[in-house]
Amino acid sequence: xxxxxxxxxxxxxxxxxxxxxxxxxxxxxxxxxxxxxxxxxxxxxxxxxxxxxxxxxxxxxxxxxxxxxxxxxxxxxxxxxxxxxxxxxxxxxxxxxxxxxxxxxxxxxxxxxxxxxxxxxxxxxxxxxxxxxxxxxxxxxxxxxxxxxxxxxxxxxxxxxxxxxxxxxxxxxxxxxxxxxxxxxxxxxxxxxxxxxxxxxxxxxxxxxxxxxxxxxxxxxxxxxxxxxxxxxxxxxxxxxxxxxxxxxxxxxxxxxxxxxxxxxxxxxxxxxxxxxxxxxxxxxxxxxxxxxxxxxx
Amino acid sequence: xxxxxxxxxxxxxxxxxxxxxxxxxxxxxxxxxxxxxxxxxxxxxxxxxxxxxxxxxxxxxxxxxxxxxxxxxxxxxxxxxxxxxxxxxxxxxxxxxxxxxxxxxxxxxxxxxxxxxxxxxxxxxxxxxxxxxxxxxxxxxxxxxxxxxxxxxxxxxxxxxxxxxxxxxxxxxxxxxxxxxxxxxxxxxxxxxxxxxxxxxxxxxxxxxxxxxxxxxxxxxxxxxxxxxxxxxxxxxxxxxxxxxxxxxxxxxxxxxxxxxxxxxx
Numbered sequence: 177x178x179x180x181x182x183x184x185x186x187x188x189x190x191x192x193x194x195x196x197x198x199x200x201x202x203x204x205x206x207x208x209x210x211x212x213x214x215x216x217x218x219x220x221x222x223x224x225x226x227x228x229x230x231x232x233x234x235x236x237x238x239x240x241x242x243x244x245x246x247x248x249x250x251x252x253x254x255x256x257x258x259x260x261x262x263x264x265x266x267x268x269x270x271x272x273x274x275x276x277x278x279x280x281x282x283x284x285x286x287x288x289x290x291x292x293x294x295x296x297x298x299x300x301x302x303x304x305x306x307x308x309x310x311x312x313x314x315x316x317x318x319x320x321x322x323x324x325x326x327x328x329x330x331x332x333x334x335x336x337x338x339x340x341x342x343x344x345x346x347x348x349x350x351x352x353x354x355x356x357x358x359x360x361x362x363x364x365x366x367x368x369x370x371x372x373x374x375x376x377x378x379x380x381x382x383x384x385x386x387x388x389x390x391x392x393x394x395x396x397x398x399x400x401x402x403x404x405x406x407x408x409x410x411x412x413x414x415x416x417x418x419x420x421x422x423x424x425x426x427x428x429x430x431x432x433x434x435x436x437x438x439x440x441x442x443x444x445x446x447x448x449x450x451x452x453x454x455x456x457x458x459x460x461x462x463x464x465x466x467x468x469x470x471x472x473x474x
Numbered sequence: 475x476x477x478x479x480x481x482x483x484x485x486x487x488x489x490x491x492x493x494x495x496x497x498x499x500x501x502x503x504x505x506x507x508x509x510x511x512x513x514x515x516x517x518x519x520x521x522x523x524x525x526x527x528x529x530x531x532x533x534x535x536x537x538x539x540x541x542x543x544x545x546x547x548x549x550x551x552x553x554x555x556x557x558x559x560x561x562x563x564x565x566x567x568x569x570x571x572x573x574x575x576x577x578x579x580x581x582x583x584x585x586x587x588x589x590x591x592x593x594x595x596x597x598x599x600x601x602x603x604x605x606x607x608x609x610x611x612x613x614x615x616x617x618x619x620x621x622x623x624x625x626x627x628x629x630x631x632x633x634x635x636x637x638x639x640x641x642x643x644x645x646x647x648x649x650x651x652x653x654x655x656x657x658x659x660x661x662x663x664x665x666x667x668x669x670x671x672x673x674x675x676x677x678x679x680x681x682x683x684x685x686x687x688x689x690x691x692x693x694x695x696x697x698x699x700x701x702x703x704x705x706x707x708x709x710x711x712x713x714x715x716x717x718x719x720x721x722x723x724x725x726x727x728x729x730x731x732x733x734x735x736x737x738x739x740x
Binding site: 412437439 | 661662666668695699725
C-alpha cells in the first residue's frame with residue numbers, strides 16, 4: 177500500500193479486545209496529533225524562547241519517527257497503533273492517527289515511542305521516501321536540518337541526526353494536569369504528542385530554567401561550517417571550547433557549564449549531553465511530562 | 475502518587491512480617507551497616523597532573539537503596555511504617571526527585587566522611603526490608619549547625635579537597651597547591667547523585683561498603699588555570715575550570731561503588 181493512500185484522518189481501529197459494540201460498551205474516538213509548537217515553523221527566537229548567547233535558528237526539516245500509541249487503565253490496555261510513522265515538524269502540527277471505537281473511560285496511562293523507522297515506515301505530510309530511507313539507514317529517529325545565525329559569527333548549517341529510542345509512559349496531560357486521557361461517550365478526544373525542541377539546546381538537565389546556547393555547537397563545525405551529531409562528541413563538558421578555539425567562558429570569565437542529569441552521562445561530552453536531553457523532548461498535550469525509558473531496554 | 479493504605483493491608487502486613495522466616499523472606503525487616511572504604515590519595519589525571527590529596531571530605535546527607543520497579547513488598551513495608559508514623563524515604567511521581575520507586579533500604583545522615591582514612595569505618599545503620607536492590611541515590615541536603623562551620627572537616631561545604639598537583643613539561647616541573655569546597659544547590663535533582671549501581675539480594679542483616687573513586691573527582695582538572703591568590707594554596711571555586719571539572723566528577727555516579735555482604739543467621 178503506497179503512502180499516498182494513507183492520508184491524514186485515516187481511521188485505524190483499535191486492535192485489542194472489546195471494541196465498539198462488544199458487550200454494549202460505550203465508545204468514543206481518539207485523534208492523535210504531533211506538534212513541535214511554533215519553533216519548527218518560525219525557528220528561534222520563538223515567543224520568549226531565545227538563545228542567551230545571541231544565536232537564532234531556522235529549521236529546514238525536523239524529521240521524527242513515532243511508533244505506537246498505547247492506553248492502559250489498571251489491568252486493561254489498548255494498543256491503538258503500532259507501526260512507525262515519520263513526520264516533519266516544519267510542516268506544522270500533523271494529525272497521525274484517528275482511532276474509533278475506543279472504550280469510553282479514563283485511560284490513566286498513555287504511552288508512545290520515538291524510535292528509528294524502517295524503509296517502509298508510513299509517511300505524513302511532505303516527508304519523502306528518501307527522507308525515511310536516510311533515517312532508517314543511519315538508525316536515527318530524529319533528524320533536524322537548518323541554519324544557526326549569529327550577528328558576529330555568521331551562519332552555521334547543521335544536520336544533526338540523533339539515534340534515540342525512547343518509550344514515554346504515564347504521560348500527564350498538560351491541559352488539566354490529570355493522568356492520561358478521558359475518552360468521551362460517542363465523542364472525540366483530540367490528544368497531542370508535543371515535542372519541546374528547546375530541550376535540545378538547554379545547558380542544564382537539572383536547572384528549573386536552563387538557558388539555550390549554541391556556541392559550543394558552532395565551535396565544532398567542520399571546515400564546511402556544517403555541524404553534525406558526531407562533531408559534538410569532541411566538546412568536553414569540563415573544558416568547552418568557543419568558536420575562537422579558546423575556553424568558552426561567560427562575561428565574567430567563568431567557564432560555561434552544561435549540567436548533566438543527576439543520573440550521569442555515559443561520556444562527559446556534548447554529544448552525550450544532547451542525547452540525554454533528546455530523551456526528554458516528548459511531552460503530552462502541551463506541557464505535560466511523561467516518564468522516559470530507553471525503548472531498546474524497555 | 476501516594477495512595478492511603480487500607481486498614482486490612484496494614485493488618486495483613488503485620489501478619490506477614492510476624493510469620494516471616496529468618497533472614498531471606500521478601501518484605502521481612504532488614505537492617506544493614508553502611509561502611510566507608512578508604513580512597514587512594516594519589517593519582518594522575520587525564521590532564522597530565524600527578525595529584526596528592528592531603529584532605530578529601532564528603533558530607534553525605536542520606537542514601538536510598540531502591541528495590542526493582544513493581545516490588546510490592548518494599549512498598550508495603552514502607553507504607554506500613556508510614557501508617558505507624560515512622561518517617562520513611564518518600565517517593566513522588568513523574569519527574570520529581572525520587573520518582574515513584576520502592577525503597578529497599580535507607581540511611582539518614584548527615585555525616586562528614588573523611589575519604590582518606592586508613593581503614594574501613596562504619597558510617598551508620600540502615601533499615602528497610604529483605605529483597606533485591608538495584609541502585610542507590612545519594613542525597614546532599616542543606617548543611618546546618620556544626621557542619622556549616624569553617625572549622626568543620628569540610629570547612630562548611632558539602633565536599634572539600636586540598637593537596638598538590640605536579641607536572642613536568644619539557645623538563646620543567648610545576649607544582650600547584652590547591653584547596654577548595656564544593657556545594658550542592660537545593661531543589662529538584664540538584665543535590666542528588668542518582669543511578670549508582672547496587673545490585674544485591676538484601677538479607678535481614680548485612681553490610682554495604684561505599685568506595686569513592688577520588689581520582690575521578692579531579693580527572694579533567696586543569697590546575698594550570700587556577701588563578702593565584704594571596705595564599706600559597708590556589709582556591710578552587712565554581713568559577714574556575716578546576717571547579718567545573720570537580721563538579722562534573724563529583725556528580726558522576728560511576729565515581730561511587732557499593733558492595734554488599736549479607737550476614738545470614740546460622
